[in-house]
Amino acid sequence: MVNPTASGFTLERSNIPGVVLAGGRSSRMGRDKAGVALSGRTLLDRVIEQLSQQVISVAVNADTVPDRCDRPFIPDIIPGKAGPMAGIHAAMAHGARLPRVTHVVTVSVDSPFFPHDLVDWLAAAIDTPAKIAIATSEGRSHPVFGLWPVALANDLESWIATDEKRSVRDFLLRHDVAEVAFPLRPTRASLLDPFFNVNTPDDLAEAERWMKVLT
Numbered sequence: 001m002v003n004p005t006a007s008g009f010t011l012e013r014s015n016i017p018g019v020v021l022a023g024g025r026s027s028r029m030g031r032d033k034a035g036v037a038l039s040g041r042t043l044l045d046r047v048i049e050q051l052s053q054q055v056i057s058v059a060v061n062a063d064t065v066p067d068r069c070d071r072p073f074i075p076d077i078i079p080g081k082a083g084p085m086a087g088i089h090a091a092m093a094h095g096a097r098l099p100r101v102t103h104v105v106t107v108s109v110d111s112p113f114f115p116h117d118l119v120d121w122l123a124a125a126i127d128t129p130a131k132i133a134i135a136t137s138e139g140r141s142h143p144v145f146g147l148w149p150v151a152l153a154n155d156l157e158s159w160i161a162t163d164e165k166r167s168v169r170d171f172l173l174r175h176d177v178a179e180v181a182f183p184l185r186p187t188r189a190s191l192l193d194p195f196f197n198v199n200t201p202d203d204l205a206e207a208e209r210w211m212k213v214l215t
C-alpha cells in the first residue's frame, strides 16, 4: 500500500521492517517474559507471528540473546538494560542499514493481542519523513508500538545519553508525533484492549482467560 500525501512524502507500506522489543528485566514477572507460554506458545512466538503478517521482515531485539529464537537478533547498542528506548534505538539503527527503508515499526513482546492492522494504520498517519506514529487506546498512548523514522537513530542515541529518565514520552515531546487511536477488540465476553500487556503472573492468568473468549 502506498500513502501519498499533500506534503508529497510517500511511505512505502511494502518496505517496513518490524522489530520485537524483548529486552528488559521482567522483574514483575520474575522470569524472562519472552519465554513465558500463553496457551502453549511463547509470547515471543505469538508476537513474531502476528507481526510477520504486517511487515517485510521481523527481527528480535533485546539486551541479551533470548532463548530459542529463529529470527535475526538485534542487540541493544546502548548497554545496561537502558529501557524500551534502547530497543527502539537499536530498531532504528537496524532499519537504517536496510535499503530504501525510512521507517521501522516496533512492538512489545508482552502484548500478544496487538491489532492485526497495526502497521497499516500507523503507516497511514505518516505524512512527512520525520514523523513518528504511535498507538493509543482508550486515551492512553502505547509508545512501544510505534513507527519510527530510522533517521532519528543518532538523535535518540544522544538523547538517551543525556536524559536521566529515559522516558519514551519525554523523547516524543521533542518530535512531530501522530497518535493513532485503535478500538477495543470485541470478544465473546467484554471488550479487550488490544494493547493489554502481560507484566505479572496475574496478567498471564488474565491473558489465558482472554484467549478463551477471542472470536
Ligand SMILES: Nc1nc2c(ncn2[C@@H]2O[C@H](COP(=O)(O)OP(=O)(O)OP(=O)(O)O)[C@@H](O)[C@H]2O)c(=O)[nH]1
Pocket (backbone or CB within 6 Å): 021, 022, 023, 024, 025, 026, 027, 028, 029, 033, 061, 062, 063, 076, 080, 081, 082, 083, 084, 086, 087, 088, 107, 108, 109, 110, 144, 199
Ligand atoms: N531492548 C530492550 N527492550 C526493553 C528494555 N527494557 C524493557 N524493554 C522492552 O520494553 C517493553 C516494555 O517493557 P516493560 O513491560 O515496561 O518492562 P520490563 O523491563 O519488560 O519488565 P519489568 O521489569 O517488570 O518492568 C517490553 O517489550 C520489554 O521487553 C531494554 O533495556 N532493552
Ligand SMILES: [Mg+2]
Pocket (backbone or CB within 6 Å): 110, 197, 198, 199
Ligand atoms: Mg509491559
